[in-house]
Amino acid sequence: MSGSSLRGSIAITGVGTAGCGEAAGLSELELLALAAHAAVVDAGLTMADIDGLCTANLNIAMWPLNVVEYLGIRPTFIEGTNIGGSAFVAHLLQAALALQAGICNAVLVCYGSNQRTGTFGRRERTIARNSLDPAPYEAPYAPFNPPSSYALIAARHMHQYGTTRPQLAEVAVAARGWARLNPEAFSRDPLSIEDVLNARMVSDPFGTHDCCLVTDGGGAFVLTRAERAKDAPQPSVYMLGVGTAAWHRTISGMADLTITPSVDSGCRAYAMSGLGPADIDVLQLYDAFTINPILALEDLGFCAKGEGGPFVEGGAIGPGGRLPVNTNGGGLSCVQPNMYGTFAVIEAVRQLRGSCGDRQVAGARAALVNGNGGNAAASQATAILGTAETL
Amino acid sequence: MNGPDEEFRLALESGELRLQHCDGCARAVFPPRIFCPHCGGTALAWRPAQGGGEVYSSTTVHMVPKGQAPYNVSLVALDEGVRLMGRVEGRQVVIGQRVTLRVEKAALIFSPEGETP
Structure with missing residues (x-):
């Protein structure tokens, strides 16, 4: 049941990003295509080699069709499952199955959004989404989503376990510390705990610095079977384990606000990989809000439930801390174009290649990526990636 | 025939919160459903919430x-x-x-x- 035959069966051979931050004048497809092209070149392939596609978009229902037409590809494997920002981590499982079954040879996972500078802005998108996917049992109370749903999670966590706002702020400060080492990060000014606590309130307990960035950006990566990856120009990064879990859609439907489905997705990824938390050198945890990495650290077994707040204190997950988390600066300080999943995978790959410069985690061999999706930690996808040594 | 969502909405518009209760497992159900998400039972009866x-x-x-x-x-x-x-x-x-x-x-x-x- 663990799917262990998939362990090490596929590799990420190319990664690419484009327009991280502000990319005025570029469309979503253009950002996607720039990142896709960079990833395919990085993999030592051409677009004509791509015969598998995984992609998703928050606004356009038949997005894979837009992408195949624009890229000029005719893939034999098409995967457009959209479970929110975790989708591109979740796609690893479907892509691995397709590659192992011989349905395709090279899968492109890709995303692009111009939500920061696009003429059809965030407000218009929210109105359109709310009318197409109404939440009749929540809409009358006007939660400011997604912040309010995660604020309800954080408030409950604080009530139940004594988690504090300064502990939440530690997550934002650690992310900024990493971002300051990453030339690609969008927000690189110094940030203190006090700055986070004194910021304008959004939906309490969250101020503006507890909430992720709103940026443009494109991200893409290329997957092939492991034996084919040996010819790739870059050091290959292998998929050791992956798992996806989804339990609800709305915050009202979340069984326990302090426990996310990553309890399940993590177990599945660990079981497939044969690794556990102690084996992980670097983590990329989808940080839509400061509470998310705290929940993920607990649910993925890096600390006990309720101890995530104390765990992150004292710069523990920042540069020089005991556990490196979100080394690119995360969605809080690096890039967050509405769906962050591709960027979490890309940073894990760059760390495992040893190509991260000032922010490189020395000797990183195994990385954990946790994707979060939906307005209420609704979907979680966990992947464990490793260097050739970990096979 | 109105579905459970519409039944719920009409009651609420008349000033009453009504909840489905499952005959099979005796649990209350919300949001309204076609079948019970706890036990799969289809016999769901409406009762006013106590408040x-x-x-x-x-x-x-x-x-x-x-x-x-x-x-x-x-x-x-x-x-x-x-x-x-x-x-x-x-x-x-x-x-x-x-x-x-x-x-x-x-x-x-x-x-x-x-x-x-």
């Missing part, structure tokens, strides 16, 4: 248009065993506090027990 509950979590939304006051959004655990979103109107909203429901303009508004709105 008592406890604040499960709560936030104040500060991102409001100029001139508007911040407002409360809460999740309330009703005594029937379901949790739903509503607005708690009180001097201070505290997780764990007992609240009493009233239906106002088809919305669920709660007040701390003993506080008259």
Whole structure:
């Protein structure tokens, strides 16, 4: 049941990003295509080699069709499952199955959004989404989503376990510390705990610095079977384990606000990989809000439930801390174009290649990526990636 | 024939919160369903909610248009065993506090027990 035959069966051979931050004048497809092209070149392939596609978009229902037409590809494997920002981590499982079954040879996972500078802005998108996917049992109370749903999670966590706002702020400060080492990060000014606590309130307990960035950006990566990856120009990064879990859609439907489905997705990824938390050198945890990495650290077994707040204190997950988390600066300080999943995978790959410069985690061999999706930690996808040594 | 969502909405518009109760497992069901998400039973009967509950979590939304006051959004655990979103109107909203429901303009508004709105 663990799917262990998939362990090490596929590799990420190319990664690419484009327009991280502000990319005025570029469309979503253009950002996607720039990142896709960079990833395919990085993999030592051409677009004509791509015969598998995984992609998703928050606004356009038949997005894979837009992408195949624009890229000029005719893939034999098409995967457009959209479970929110975790989708591109979740796609690893479907892509691995397709590659192992011989349905395709090279899968492109890709995303692009111009939500920061696009003429059809965030407000218009929210109105359109709310009318197409109404939440009749929540809409009358006007939660400011997604912040309010995660604020309800954080408030409950604080009530139940004594988690504090300064502990939440530690997550934002650690992310900024990493971002300051990453030339690609969008927000690189110094940030203190006090700055986070004194910021304008959004939906309490969250101020503006507890909430992720709103940026443009494109991200893409290329997957092939492991034996084919040996010819790739870059050091290959292998998929050791992956798992996806989804339990609800709305915050009202979340069984326990302090426990996310990553309890399940993590177990599945660990079981497939044969690794556990102690084996992980670097983590990329989808940080839509400061509470998310705290929940993920607990649910993925890096600390006990309720101890995530104390765990992150004292710069523990920042540069020089005991556990490196979100080394690119995360969605809080690096890039967050509405769906962050591709960027979490890309940073894990760059760390495992040893190509991260000032922010490189020395000797990183195994990385954990946790994707979060939906307005209420609704979907979680966990992947464990490793260097050739970990096979 | 109206589906459960529409039945629920019509009751709420007439000023009453009604919940489905499953004959099979005796649990209350919310949001309204075609079949019970707990046991799969299809015999779901409508009953008025008693109106008592406890604040499960709560936030104040500060991102409001100029001139508007911040407002409360809460999740309330009703005594029937379901949790739903509503607005708690009180001097201070505290997780764990007992609240009493009233239906106002088809919305669920709660007040701390003993506080008259």
